[in-house]
Amino acid sequence: MNDTPVPPQELLSTFRAHAAWAVIPHVLPDVDALATASALCLVLRRIGKRAAVFAPELPEIHRWALAPEVLASGEPGAGWSRVGVDTARADRLQLAGPVDVNLDHHEDNPRFAPVNWVCSVPACTCLVATVAGALGVAADTTLATALYTGLVGDTEGFRVQATAESFAWARRFAGAGADTEGVAEAFHRRSPGFWAYLAAVEGSALTWEGTVPCRVVPIDAGLPERFALRPYENALLPSHLLPPRGGVLVVLQGGRDNVRFRLRSRGVDVLPLAHALGGGGHPQAAGVVLRGVSLHEALERLRAAWAEVAARPADRTRGVSPRL
Numbered sequence: 001m002n003d004t005p006v007p008p009q010e011l012l013s014t015f016r017a018h019a020a021w022a023v024i025p026h027v028l029p030d031v032d033a034l035a036t037a038s039a040l041c042l043v044l045r046r047i048g049k050r051a052a053v054f055a056p057e058l059p060e061i062h063r064w065a066l067a068p069e070v071l072a073s074g075e076p077g078a079g080w081s082r083v084g085v086d087t088a089r090a091d092r093l094q095l096a097g098p099v100d101v102n103l104d105h106h107e108d109n110p111r112f113a114p115v116n117w118v119c120s121v122p123a124c125t126c127l128v129a130t131v132a133g134a135l136g137v138a139a140d141t142t143l144a145t146a147l148y149t150g151l152v153g154d155t156e157g158f159r160v161q162a163t164a165e166s167f168a169w170a171r172r173f174a175g176a177g178a179d180t181e182g183v184a185e186a187f188h189r190r191s192p193g194f195w196a197y198l199a200a201v202e203g204s205a206l207t208w209e210g211t212v213p214c215r216v217v218p219i220d221a222g223l224p225e226r227f228a229l230r231p232y233e234n235a236l237l238p239s240h241l242l243p244p245r246g247g248v249l250v251v252l253q254g255g256r257d258n259v260r261f262r263l264r265s266r267g268v269d270v271l272p273l274a275h276a277l278g279g280g281g282h283p284q285a286a287g288v289v290l291r292g293v294s295l296h297e298a299l300e301r302l303r304a305a306w307a308e309v310a311a312r313p314a315d316r317t318r319g320v321s322p323r324l
């Protein structure tokens with residue numbers, strides 16, 4: 001990953017200098033535009049500003065990408081400063097009129113405001129993350145979730161143009177407490193084919209741990225590069241994934257009417273888990289397709305099956321290491 005970009009001082013001092021900020025995304029807003037507006041609004045509020053998102057054109061399908069408390073109606077009155085986000089051209093802003101700040105990640109942005117920060121990152125929310133850091137705002141779950149949401153939007157759930165840099169940012173936001181599972185669920189419902197990556201048991205013993213450790217985590221940033229996958233080849237990633245030694249990795253792939261789990265392990269027999277879910281395969285590579293379930297229901301079933309297998313004394317000591 002490239003070095004984390006550093007927001008210009010002029011940008012930070014401008015945000016600090018004005019009392020009220022109208023945050024404006026582009027017309028035909030996508031998930032990243034709304035998540036960026038949402039995240040920036042949350043950050044500005046955290047430093048004591050009055051801030052709201054003005055998005056008169058808000059497609060119902062993307063409403064989930066905006067924290068509900070940030071949305072304002074009408075037009076910002078006198079006294080409000082304006083910041084355009086994720087918008088490559090001034091005439092694509094949702095509100096007409098000049099903006100004071102232009103925050104964008106499209107390289108062809110002509111820098112149309114008095115203060116501009118245009119920097120190429122996988123999602124515009126990544127810029128907001130650095131602004132938050134520079135302003136001393138620590139990410140809470142709501143903010144981290146908004147940041148992660150933009151990334152999921154601009155990579156279409158890590159399927160398109162997802163690079164090592166995207167995965168590195170994703171891990172960062174997940175580490176800051178983003179509700180990765182909630183975003184996966186919301187995104188999947190509208191864009192079947194989303195993948196989530198479930199973490200492993202990272203213990204060294206060849207046993208199932210008694211707890212239910214699955215949680216949705218982005219995959220390791222180095223994977224696409226390690227396997228020399230180009231961004232449009234992300235669909236091939238699941239076949240390359242390997243869990244840590246002594247661990248289990250579940251790759252989740254949502255289809256139009258099904259959810260598929262690929263179970264991978266090194267040193268743990270995943271067949272009991274596959275069987276408990278109604279699937280099958282090999283000790284280190286098994287799978288199951290659940291039909292007619294939501295992503296959330298699929299995860300619930302996975303956790304229940306995991307807990308059930310973990311509770312079986314016979315399976316707790318079963319290892320399958322020789323060939324690994």
Ligand SMILES: [Mn+2]
Nearest residue numbers: 032086124154
């Ligand atoms: Mn974007």
